[in-house]
Amino acid sequence: MDDRPTLDDIRRAPKVLLHDHLDGGVRPRTIVELAEESGYAGLPETDARELRAWFEAASDSGSLERYLETFSHTVGVMQSADALARVAYECAEDLAADGIVYAEVRYAPELHTGTGMPLEQVVEAVLDGFARGGRDHGIRVGALLTAMRHQARSKEIAELAVRYRDAGVVGFDIAGAEAGYPPTRHLDAFEYLQRENAHFTIHAGEGFGLPSIWQAIQWCGADRLGHGVRIIDDIEAGGDEPRLGRLANYVRDKRIPLEMCPTSNIQTGAAKSIEEHPIGLLRELHFRVTVNTDNRLMSGTSLSAEFAKLVGAFGYGWDDLQWFTVNAMKSAFAPFDERLELINEVLKPGFAQRRQSTSRPLA
Structure with missing residues (x-):
């Protein structure tokens, strides 16, 4: 029997997403409409279809810094409570339509205060959109509050994450260009989060190498690594058996989750293909290892599409996709009993059903 799932098969399977940026997944039509409503005049295209094509083309430069520049347009139209709530609601709707049952979506509140909105109003608007979208479309979406690593507001954002952790904020993150901005610059934020028993992930090992990963884990105490793709630099693949260096061994031994985003990693030059x-x-x-989207608009992708690409490249079957999915749910910042319930009552039965319904005789 042919165990290789198709894209349509994968869309019907229950999935979990841990690394997705709110401002990286806005619908092009929504960007155009919000630009008209707010008076934002910086869009390179005002036709939704052409705008989508522009984002995807501008994101294929192979440079993380150039990739990050595209966000000026999405962030530019997300400067009101109504806009943020709409984008968050549509995010939940789009993820649910792709078969995702649990997601953690991140954004940087400090980037949405250009019109004078206080940080609290930004957070509450996004949480409102996620909550309504979750109720309407049968998905739980938790928020990760992100601080920008080149700014000096990480402690303030960490305190915000703790303040709203009973209202839908599940954790904290730092993001932005890695080179020159090590995570240790934000030690006060991470030490505060640890004292408060709060969860956090750190973008590390995407645009910079092993020192970024080492600092994120050993100095800052990250629960997860955003991307972490450069851990491969500590693995010697030649010979009969790959040899792991001390950092790679530690990451594997401690079961530190890697939030891998294959398509995005190629666009930013972190992987060749x-x-x-x-x-x-x-x-x-x-x-x-977990599989994620990073930025659905810029990468022109979905979680199902990421899985389908891996099926094509590595011949993965349902067992592999379930392994990635259960890894993600185990690594989520949701409470243990909720994770266990989703794994045993939603994910495993869902994958069993997909196996049974999609087994096809080999030609």
């Missing part, structure tokens, strides 16, 4: 992406070797070596 899907076929050469380190995710293949890391899966073989049983690292705690």
